[in-house]
Amino acid sequence: MxxxxxxxxxxxxxxxxxxxxxxxxxxxxxxxxxxxxxxxxxxxxxxxxxxxxxxxxxxxxxxxxxxxxxxxxxxxxxxxVKPNTVKVDDKEPSEEDKKNADQKKSEGNSKMAERKYDEAIQLYTEAIELNGKNAIYYANRAAAFSQSGQHEKAIEDALKAVEINPQYSKGYSRLAHAQYCLNKFDEAVKSYEKVLELDPDNNAIKQSLELAKSKSSETSTRDAGSSSDAGAGAGAGGMPNLGNLDFASLMNNPAVMNMAKEMMKNPEALNNLMNNPAIANMAKNFDPSKLQQMFGGK
Missing domain, CATH: 1.20.5.420 (Immunoglobulin FC, subunit C)
Structure with a gap:
């Protein structure tokens, strides 16, 4: 050197x-x-x-x-020099390729029915390699990815499906499902709404949309509660005044539930907490049965 x-x-x-x-x-x-x-x-x-x-x-x-x-x-x-490479979905499939791709798709569907998701993914992938211009293959593989817990990959495939065919409602349905599973409720709502634009009589999607809206609302409420100023409306000892919060939202607050679980492990800590006048006053706003449930009751 x-x-x-x-x-x-x-x-x-x-x-x-x-x-x-x-x-x-x-x-x-x-x-x-x-x-x-x-x-x-x-x-x-x-x-x-x-x-x-x-x-x-x-x-x-x-x-x-x-x-x-x-x-x-x-x-x-x-x-x-122009690149001589051709993307899978840019290659024009022959009639033989299309036929073989459909066969791979059918085999993949059978594996899905048998819950053999990895094998289904492989078969759908082979179908895509033969004919990368068919939105159904991407949507089916998205479903297989979701079933195997690979929701990010499912989103990629679903987006590819609707890119190939923007009128393909199942592509948006697969997308919405994957987004919902990743707790991306706002995005799932938009995707479900897109499905209903294309398939307005789909009752199953209507139910899924309502569920996604509910989860989105709960998340917004929970986030708003978490970001509130601890000093504003706080009781003694820095505890927030939870009396006016929706109890379902409170039950879904991980911080509150973790606090409750820790108290159940230490009875003395629970007694001290309930002897706090501010906490006792807050407890008056709750249904006793629900308060008991929060702290571990059946």
């Missing part, structure tokens, strides 16, 4: 010397180049005038200028 650095440095000094000799720069700039040659020589331990080093390091009759010119031409030629 050291010898290569010296050879490169030697080539640079040769290029600068040629520039000076061929008057490629003004007289006032020649002095600067000579200083540069001297600095490079000292830094790399070379002597451009030494005949032995010329034999070891010189690249003449070539020079850096000609090498750079070759590089530029090569770079330009590569930029002018």
């Amino acid at each position: 050291e010898e290569k650095r010296k050879q490169l440095a030697f080539a640079i000094t040769e290029y600068l010397s040629d520039t000076i000799e061929n008057n490629h720069v003004s007289e006032e700039n020649k002095d600067g180049l000579e200083v540069a040659i001297q600095c490079i020589s000292e830094a790399f331990g070379i002597d451009p005038k030494d005949e032995t080093q010329k034999d070891m390091y010189s690249i003449k009759p070539a020079n850096l200028g000609s090498i750079f010119e070759v590089y530029l031409r090569t770079k330009q030629s590569k930029e002018n």
